[in-house]
Amino acid sequence: MNRTDRLYALVEELRAVSPRPRSARWLAGRFEVSARTIERDIAALQAAGVPIWAEPGRTGGYVVDRARTLPPVNLTPGEAVAMALALHRLGGTPFAAAAGAALRKLVAVMPAADVAEAHRLAGRVHLIGDGPVMPVPAAVADAVAAGRVLRLTYADRAGADSVRDVEPLGYLGNARHWYLLAWCRLRDGLRCFRTDRISSVRPLAEAVTRELHPGDLDIPHERVRPLSLV
Template sequence: MPTVGYVNRTDRLYALVEELRAVAPRPRSARWLAGKFEVSARTVERDIGALQQSGVPIYAEPGRTGGYCLDRSHTLPPVNLTPGEAVAMALALRRLDGTPFRAEAGSALRKLVAAMRKDDAAAAQDLAARVHLLGDAGSPPPMPHVLGTRRVLRIGYADREGAVTRREVEPLGYVGKPDHWYLVAWCRLREQVRVFRTDRITSIAATAEVPPPRPLRREDLDIPYGVVEQLTLAG
């Protein structure tokens, strides 16, 4: 039996659901699943418990040939959410803070992420990790769509006096406030990390160039007021 290493728990949860869906209604034992995913049986049991708490219809069949099985009649096929759509849903959940449906919305997001294709789920996690909100941001405005790309952007940017400069920037991350968004990027004109208010971006175009990876350091997010909080897809 081939083994697959899943370092990311979200990837493993998705793969567990897909494995059980593929063989349903036949069961898979915790020992069998542990061998496939190169984890302990106890880890499998914890993962199954987390999926059950999120509402995934997984049941335990007793007996020597028993194990965990999925009720296919109560599940959906893989959801073709894009990484941007998943992050947009996580941002939308912020509007439900303090309402009676916040927990249910979080559970729905976890189910959708677990049902995404492995590569898309990983890309969504990567994008979410680059989105930060000020602790008092509440519900920030919609993030400009094109800013979700990892490609080099050509932008026109107006300063406080309205003077526009043309720049090529490498997106690193995003910070949301109640009234507007900031793009954190490596500016090739200034040759350093700069922060751009998105409402001052007068034009924008994504190029075909994928820039080399650059880390988004904590000091790049050193905002003198408020607490910066990283967006999560955990709901």
């Protein structure tokens, strides 16, 4: 179990037995790590705002406040990424810190598999500045999560249409537009397709096997900000 999954599982373990405590040694045995690792994990959860405290004594241990935590939430990975993107726009406002804390609380009670998928999707969204506010066609918005090759009808700058089979890999947003980052089989390379120039989309049966790596974007790293759930 990786650390992210363990943090979420720790919260759920403590919620399940609250108000009874669980000792660091018991939790260490449960998650097959050292007691020192559990103590570091608990400290990280407390720093993130999870209401966990330590009860002293021979039968003491860590306790979570059920009244101030949430049970597992049926938030889909896509919904979690959508919330992260919406909250991203609060940066610089008086509510930015509170918004980030709210998202962390929701992510902390999502099932571990959904959290992993949400992080995977968020890692494929790249923003220049605050990103655009213009809408994206639904079929394109679902492309990366669906993991299927798409057949696009795409207009170039002059308005001439071409049909492209592409492997959707991620999204890029600047101040004006959203782009679908995809491997274009016609051009045999990575291309950015402006979503307002895509006039039709048809998913094909073939699954996408390529991955987008940070170095694939021909944009200075200091200009691109990856979307984060934390």
